[in-house]
Amino acid sequence: MIETLAAILVTVVTAATPLVFAATGELVTEKAGVLNLGVEGMMLVGAVSGFAAAIATGNPAIAILVAMIAGAVMAFLFGVLTLSLMANQVATGLALTMFGVGLSALIGQDYVGTPIKALAKLDIPVLSDLPLIGPVVFGQDFLVYLSLVMVAGVAWFLKSTRAGLILRATGESHDAAHALGYSVIGIRYLAVMFGGAMSGLAGAYLSLAYTPMWAENMSAGRGWIALALVVFATWKPGRVLVGAYLFGGVTILQLHAQGAGFAVPSQALSMLPYLATIVVLVVISRDSTRIRLNAPACIGKVFHPET
Amino acid sequence: MIQGVFKTLGAAALGMAVTLGAASAEPTKVGFVYVGPIGDHGWTYRHDKGRLAIEEAFGDKVETSYVESVPEGADAERVIRQLASTGHDLIFTTSFGYMNPTVKVAKQFPNVKFEHATGYKRSDNVSTYAARFYEGRVIAGILAGRMTKSNVIGYIGSFPIPEVVRGINAFTLSMRKINPDAEVKVVWVNSWYDPGKEGDAAKALIDQGADIIVQHTDSPAPMQVAQERGVFAVGQASDMTQFGPKAHLTSIIDDWNGYYVERTKAVMDGTWSSGDTWGGLNTGMLRMATYNEAIPAEVVEEAEAARKAIEAGSLHPFAGPVLDQDGKEMVAAGAVAEDGMLLSMDWYVQGVQGKLPK
Structure with missing residues (x-):
């Protein structure tokens, strides 16, 4: 029983981790007042770049770094178009996703069908062998721990640092931030590229740890779920974590329920993660003031420094 | 209406003239519509291997092209029509959901041969095929x-x-x-x-x-x-x-290679006819x-x-x-x-x- 529970929890964690990375990155981007719908595309480019780097160097650290850089470069492109050239953010974000899907397929042509060793899992003597908490808490690969550190780090940065305050101010009122002498465009570039790097990291998690291979479109919509999670979490990092684990948990549980022979149609079970998300969204939105307090007021708005 | 008929006849005649005139030089054009990316290492990947087998078998006597990741729906009809109107002689539509668009476009292009995978609707120029x-x-x-x-x-x-x-x-x-x-x-x-x-x-x-x-x-x-x-x-x-x-x-x-090569050869020889193939282990x-x-x-x-x-x-x-x-x-x-x-x-x-x- 305990073994089954541990097995379920381990899978929940791995299913949630890519969502945690991508949603935390997007949260920072949105907090700075930019809506980047290109998460899916950045994830895919990160996944294929990380995979290619892992094949070429055999070094997971380099692979992860390359994936982050690739995601950040994609985000930089988005920044050039939306921040410097002031293109519409929604349209540009959608275009970025399509571009990412195509570009990753092109880069990945020669990697289809190539297997790779999964990232090593943590193995601490004694601790990793404990029942239940051993495999769940002490037996994951290091990216899982990194994702938790990132959430804590982003929460601390936004809440308790001056730089975080400035970033939030830019998202709340870019005119005021500009009047105070802050470089709105510069700050937004940084936030967008951070979001891109995190999406790249999410992609690397997919192609190096979750399903260690490259296949076209392997993110299969997880970028869009990450986007929804940011709203779900009302722009709070801690809730991103809760949302991602809830989503991952329901996804895995419904697979187990099917295997155990629950007499519920599988289509309904497949709907569950999405239903759960909607229900929580509805519950949260009953308190609309709180949402308005958390949502960046300038999200998606183009900033003209001259006006 | 009558004008339309004449236009169609004219176009058909023109098409035939082009085909006849160029029979010796023009390669046979074979088009493919895929539901997934060719890099999926699965269903679409195997169909694309079949396309490559055609190229290998006939060399410069054929010209193949493909459109990948085509959603099953309105887009499919547009893609199939596009292939049909750009001189393809034989078009493979490789997913069940392409059935109705394939039949619809086939009616408008009676000189083009169509092969639809895993479906059950056929006509004079639409064959179906699947494997057991x-x-x-x-x-x-x-x-x-x-x-x-x-x-x-x-x-x-x-x-x-x-x-x-x-x-x-x-x-x-x-x-x-x-x-x-x-x-x-x-x-x-x-x-x-x-x-x-x-x-x-x-x-x-x-x-x-x-x-x-x-x-x-x-x-x-x-x-x-x-x-x-x-x-x-x-x-x-x-x-x-x-x-x-x-x-x-x-x-x-x-393994679609054998079937694809055989059907392409039939089009080249002019012996292609509509039919239904549900091949098992014995067909390869x-x-x-x-x-x-x-x-x-x-x-x-x-x-x-x-x-x-x-x-x-x-x-x-x-x-x-x-x-x-x-x-x-x-x-x-x-x-x-x-x-x-x-x-x-x-x-x-x-x-x-x-x-x-x-």
């Missing part, structure tokens, strides 16, 4: 029945449609014939292709005691999971050995990958004997008596299931756990 993948499931069932220790087999299904249900049933019948205690647990992922979810489904099934994983989805993720967890698995569409050298019992490989449309070395020789022999018997027609995967889950006789003793029944199968045989979602 369930025959391969029989072989997989024998291997699973002999190799399982827990007597629990995990089966990852895409969608609960006849094609997939037929595979589950053929597998279960074959397995239970030699191992009546073994049962099949089915998990539907409601997707043809989502590596993450397929892998998670495999993990869930293994956690529930399955020691052999069978998949009817397209990514090699379940094979990787099986390798990691030290259980066996049966691959799908492509040879998946490299994703789980120890886990890989065998794979059921789609599907074949088995190499067997795992861990399988004892006598089991391999048993599997090979079954394969030969199916090819020779002496073994039918759905030979009666076949009972459904409630014990109702679906195929009588001495009879075999007709193709019509196979094509509309919406019930589980005994030995499959759970209820089929409808």
Whole structure:
């Protein structure tokens, strides 16, 4: 029983981790007042770049770094178009996703069908062998721990640092931030590229740890779920974590329920993660003031420094 | 109206003139419409291998082109029409959902030949073709029945449609014939292709005691999971050995190469005619990958004997008596299931756990 529970929890964690990375990155981007719908595309480019780097160097650290850089470069492109050239953010974000899907397929042509060793899992003597908490808490690969550190780090940065305050101010009122002498465009570039790097990291998690291979479109919509999670979490990092684990948990549980022979149609079970998300969204939105307090007021708005 | 007819006639005549005039120099143009990316290492990947086989067989006498990741719907019609109107002589539409768009466009281009995979609507210039993948499931069932220790087999299904249900049933019948205690647990992922979810489904099934994983989805993720967890698995569409050298019992490989080359040749010779092909192991449309070395020789022999018997027609995967889950006789003793029944199968045989979602 305990073994089954541990097995379920381990899978929940791995299913949630890519969502945690991508949603935390997007949260920072949105907090700075930019809506980047290109998460899916950045994830895919990160996944294929990380995979290619892992094949070429055999070094997971380099692979992860390359994936982050690739995601950040994609985000930089988005920044050039939306921040410097002031293109519409929604349209540009959608275009970025399509571009990412195509570009990753092109880069990945020669990697289809190539297997790779999964990232090593943590193995601490004694601790990793404990029942239940051993495999769940002490037996994951290091990216899982990194994702938790990132959430804590982003929460601390936004809440308790001056730089975080400035970033939030830019998202709340870019005119005021500009009047105070802050470089709105510069700050937004940084936030967008951070979001891109995190999406790249999410992609690397997919192609190096979750399903260690490259296949076209392997993110299969997880970028869009990450986007929804940011709203779900009302722009709070801690809730991103809760949302991602809830989503991952329901996804895995419904697979187990099917295997155990629950007499519920599988289509309904497949709907569950999405239903759960909607229900929580509805519950949260009953308190609309709180949402308005958390949502960046300038999200998606183009900033003209001259006006 | 009359003007329209003249226009059509004119266009047809012009088209014919072009074809005739250029018959010696112009290569035969073959177009493909794919539902997924050619890099999926599964369904579409295998169709594209078929396209490459055409190129290899006829060299510069053919010109092939393809459009990948075409959604099943309005887009498909546009893509098919685009191929038809740009001088393609033969067009393969390789997913069930392209059926209606293919038939519709075919009416407007009577001189173009169409080949639709896995469908059932035909006309003078539309053929259909599919493979009897369930025959391969029989072989997989024998291997699973002999190799399982827990007597629990995990089966990852895409969608609960006849094609997939037929595979589950053929597998279960074959397995239970030699191992009546073994049962099949089915998990539907409601997707043809989502590596993450397929892998998670495999993990869930293994956690529930399955020691052999069978998949009817397209990514090699379940094979990787099986390798990691030290259980066996049966691959799908492509040879998946490299994703789980120890886990890989065998794979059921789609092989469209022969059919594609043959149909292209028929168009070149002018002998093409509309028909329906549902090819089994004996046609080479599907074949088995190499067997795992861990399988004892006598089991391999048993599997090979079954394969030969199916090819020779002496073994039918759905030979009666076949009972459904409630014990109702679906195929009588001495009879075999007709193709019509196979094509509309919406019930589980005994030995499959759970209820089929409808």
